[in-house]
Amino acid sequence: DAKTTQPPSMDCAEGRAANLPCNHSTISGNEYVYWYRQIHSQGPQYIIHGLKNNETNEMASLIITEDRKSSTLILPHATLRDTAVYYCIVLAENSGGSNYKLTFGKGTLLTVNP
């Protein structure tokens, strides 16, 4: 059963902000929201993660709604090299057992157009 819902595909113009949504309405209080991306035929790459506060790093920003039922990954100035499948994953840290497994859905294929 999917814990996250993402649109299958999105387009963005080069140089513009890319806003990728994710719904996780059944998220538990101890579960974090993680974002990974996979450029064609490469291994997934960690982007960012957060619990309830908004987060920013050199790659992206993560905006989590106050009720934590959805989030948005923002790439502020998308480039052609940002074309990839973006995965939103919820996972509890330090929980051991099966929760530490990173389980991927189908993600969102973001295409950045020139």
Added chain:
Amino acid sequence: ETGVTQTPRHLVMGMTNKKSLKCEQHLGHNAMYWYKQSAKKPLELMFVYNFKEQTENNSVPSRFSPECPNSSHLFLHLHTLQPEDSALYLCASSQETGYYGYTFGSGTRLTVV
């Protein structure tokens, strides 16, 4: 380079061959994973190792045999594969205690003929 190195990058093998995929990390991680990604499908977790011990096998056929001699190395031994086993095989590592971020290798593109 991500810190997780997989070899070979590409492999073509016949259905009667025996081959091995290798994964190596020097990130100080204690957990290692094998994932399979078939064309147009999500990544599927195959095996999980924590401190060299296998903790999960997701109903993977016995023609795939993992080996973890130490926390830095992970192998996937292949024998009597089928054409439908052709896929991108990805190795990843992470800290054992909880989740601190997975680091993936670039994968081995396997073609079974």
